[in-house]
Amino acid sequence: xxxxxxxxxxxxxxxxxxxxxxxxxxxxxxxxxxxxxxxxxxxxxxxxxxxxxxxxxxxxxxxxxxxxxxxxxxxxxxxxxxxxxxxxxxxxxxxxxxxxxxxxxxxxxxxxxxxxxxxxxxxxxxxxxxxxxxxxxxxxxxxxxxxxxxxxxxxxxxxxxxxxxxxxxxxxxxxxxxxxxxxxxxxxxxxxxxxxxxxxxxxxxxxxxxxxxxxxxxxxxxxxxxxxxxxxxxxxxxxxxxxxxxxx
Amino acid sequence: xxxxxxxxxxxxxxxxxxxxxxxxxxxxxxxxxxxxxxxxxxxxxxxxxxxxxxxxxxxxxxxxxxxxxxxxxxxxxxxxxxxxxxxxxxxxxxxxxxxxxxxxxxxxxxxxxxxxxxxxxxxxxxxxxxxxxxxxxxxxxxxxxxxxxxxxxxxxxxxxxxxxxxxxxxxxxxxxxxxxxxxxxxxxxxxxxxxxxxxxxxxxxxxxxxxxxxxxxxxxxx
Numbered sequence: 001x002x003x004x005x006x007x008x009x010x011x012x013x014x015x016x017x018x019x020x021x022x023x024x025x026x027x028x029x030x031x032x033x034x035x036x037x038x039x040x041x042x043x044x045x046x047x048x049x050x051x052x053x054x055x056x057x058x059x060x061x062x063x064x065x066x067x068x069x070x071x072x073x074x075x076x077x078x079x080x081x082x083x084x085x086x087x088x089x090x091x092x093x094x095x096x097x098x099x100x101x102x103x104x105x106x107x108x109x110x111x112x113x114x115x116x117x118x119x120x121x122x123x124x125x126x127x128x129x130x131x132x133x134x135x136x137x138x139x140x141x142x143x144x145x146x147x148x149x150x151x152x153x154x155x156x157x158x159x160x161x162x163x164x165x166x167x168x169x170x171x172x173x174x175x176x177x178x179x180x181x182x183x184x185x186x187x188x189x190x191x192x193x194x195x196x197x198x199x200x201x202x203x204x205x206x207x208x209x210x211x212x213x214x215x216x217x218x219x220x221x222x223x224x225x226x227x228x229x230x231x232x233x234x235x236x237x238x239x240x241x242x243x244x245x246x247x248x
Numbered sequence: 249x250x251x252x253x254x255x256x257x258x259x260x261x262x263x264x265x266x267x268x269x270x271x272x273x274x275x276x277x278x279x280x281x282x283x284x285x286x287x288x289x290x291x292x293x294x295x296x297x298x299x300x301x302x303x304x305x306x307x308x309x310x311x312x313x314x315x316x317x318x319x320x321x322x323x324x325x326x327x328x329x330x331x332x333x334x335x336x337x338x339x340x341x342x343x344x345x346x347x348x349x350x351x352x353x354x355x356x357x358x359x360x361x362x363x364x365x366x367x368x369x370x371x372x373x374x375x376x377x378x379x380x381x382x383x384x385x386x387x388x389x390x391x392x393x394x395x396x397x398x399x400x401x402x403x404x405x406x407x408x409x410x411x412x413x414x415x416x417x418x419x420x421x422x423x424x425x426x427x428x429x430x431x432x433x434x435x436x437x438x439x440x441x442x443x444x445x446x447x448x449x450x451x452x453x454x455x456x457x458x459x460x461x462x463x464x465x466x467x468x469x470x
Contacts, residue, residue, distance in 0.1 A: 139417040146413050150404050159467045160400045164414060167396055167460055 010088040012229040013238045019222040026222070030215035037208030044201045058116040060202075064210040066109035069137060072102035072217060076144075077169035080162035089232070090225070092158035095165055096148055097224035101217050103141035109134055140168045154232055252337035253345040260349030263322075274315045275357045281307040282365045293370050300369035301379065301430035302423075308358050308383060309419050312390040315354040316398040316415070317408055319346060320465070324402050333469055339462035347388075347395050347458065355387035371434070378433040378443070385446040386426040392457035393418050399464035421449065 009015045041060035076098045083091030113131060114124045125131065144164055151157035233239050264271060285303045286296055323329040332342050362383050366376045397415035401407040429442035 136417045136420055139413070143414040143417065146410055147400060150401070150406065150410050156467055156470075160464065163396075163460065163464055163467065164400060167418070 010086070010090050012090055012093075012233055013236070015090055016226060016229050019226050023219050023222050023226075026215045026219035030212050030219060032212075033208050033215065034212035037205055037212050040201060040205035040208060044205070055116060055119040058112050060205050060209055062109060062112040062116055063206050064213050065105040065112065066134060067210055068213045068217065069102055069106035069109050069134070069141075071214075072098050072105065073137060073140070073165075074169060076102065077165045080165040083158070083162050084166075089158070090229075092162055093225050093228045093232075094221065095162060096158065097221040097228060098217070099141055099144050099148070099161075100224070101220055103138060103145065105213070105217075106134060106138040106141055110138060144168070249337055249341055252335070253341050256332075256342050256345030257349050260346055261352065264349065264353040270318060271315070271353045271357065274311050274354050275361060277314060278307050278311040278358050279361060279365065281310060283368070286368070296369045297371065297434070300366060300371050301375075301427035301434070303369070304362055304365055304379065304383075304430075305386075305423050305427040308362070308387060308426075309390065309416065309423060311358060312354060312387060312394060313412055313415060313419075314408075315350070316394045316411055319350050319395055319398045320402055321398075324469075329465065330469060333466060339465060340458040343395065343399075343461045343465070344454075344458040347391050347461070350395075351388045351391040355391055358387060359383045371430070375430050375434045378439045379430045381443060382426045382429040382439070382446060385443065385450055386422045389422050389446070389450050389453045390419060392453040392461075393422075395461040396457060396464055399461045399468060402465070402468040422446070425449070 009018060038060070041057060076095045079091045079095040079098070082088065083095065110131070113134070117126070118124050144161055147164055148157050148161045151160055230239060282303055285299065289295060289299065320329060323332070333339055335342065359380055362379055363376045366379050371379065394411075394415050397411040397418075400414065401411045404410060425442045425445045429439035429446065432442055433439045
């Protein structure tokens with residue numbers, strides 16, 4: 001079997017068409033999983049939690065967005081680290097492309113959390129460890145995006161952002177362990193692997209929505225990377241040929 | 249290596265002594281910000297005593313952030329920084345010397361002034377002592393982390409505002425444990441856990457921050 005050269009796809013010229021091909025697949029997967037997940041959430045999951053009423057259905061959005069916002073930051077830092085180790089331009093582009101989606105999910109997690117907290121806890125916001133760390137995560141994303149847009153030289157911007165992502169990723173484990181450090185008003189994580197604290201249909205709903213968001217993130221990030229590649233490589237011959245053939 | 253560290257430290261201290269106004273401004277900024285709070289919150293001494301640790305620490309965070317601009321900027325403008333990057337000695341050691349000088353000039357005065365400000369907020373003797381110890385452990389972390397931000401934003405338009413966006417979120421653990429130590433003492437729990445965590449944070453920052461700052465400087469200069 002011939003050895004596949006994975007680094008072939010770290011070149012923007014060969015990654016661009018590949019990304020173009022897989023984007024629709026991920027987009028459709030995201031849409032289908034999203035519809036199924038929300039169906040499960042609204043029609044299959046138990047209609048009423050005896051304590052919380054209908055408002056608890058917000059967690060089908062809240063939990064996946066919170067998970068994804070943390071996960072995306074780690075992935076972003078991994079791309080940044082890969083960029084530093086292999087010195088590939090594409091890795092930095094991936095990190096940059098993931099940031100807006102991560103910021104969006106962090107914001108949505110905070111927003112839906114506030115909407116859920118009002119009927120359940122009777123307050124929009126509490127200064128609890130996990131809410132606060134999610135807010136800090138949101139700030140970290142904003143800082144990352146701000147630094148990227150403040151530097152005009154794209155090469156310096158990419159590498160500076162990569163370093164910032166690596167520095168900031170120190171914060172992500174703190175978010176996770178903060179639950180154990182100071183546990184106050186926020187309930188401990190509702191999903192535990194070894195004991196079933198929630199119904200199977202709820203778990204399925206949350207996981208389906210999570211995977212839907214995951215594929216959405218991949219699709220959107222790839223679209224952004226394609227735009228980024230075109231912008232940075234606009235003077236190269238392969239982009240000129242692409243335009244000449246009328247494909248883009 | 250050690251001589252490079254000492255030379256940079258002495259040079260930065262001499263430069264700072266020639267421009268005393270620069271760091272005096274930072275100290276007075278710290279004092280003014282802390283003094284604004286009683287005017288905003290009201291003079292009830294019980295409220296002031298509760299918010300004192302947080303107020304002093306937030307002011308210290310802001311003051312240390314404001315002083316970051318001077319850390320690399322002048323050397324960047326006159327080309328000295330480029331020579332430091334090219335020097336045979338490891339850049340992280342040079343960075344450590346600069347950060348230490350920066351802390352001695354802008355961090356230590358805050359630590360020394362803090363007890364007087366604490367008295368204005370009617371903090372007790374033990375709480376004052378812990379405030380000083382916590383600031384003594386915490387302000388070098390602020391300088392070390394801040395150096396990363398200063399290096400990343402070197403020479404950028406609006407770098408001063410940008411650095412606050414990058415660095416303030418990373419300062420939060422220091423703020424939490426620093427003001428937590430004082431609060432714990434005031435409520436009689438004892439500050440040892442908080443101070444230990446601050447000390448651990450200081451060592452962590454001491455190991456990793458100069459290295460990250462050196463990497464950031466290389467990115468910014470090339």
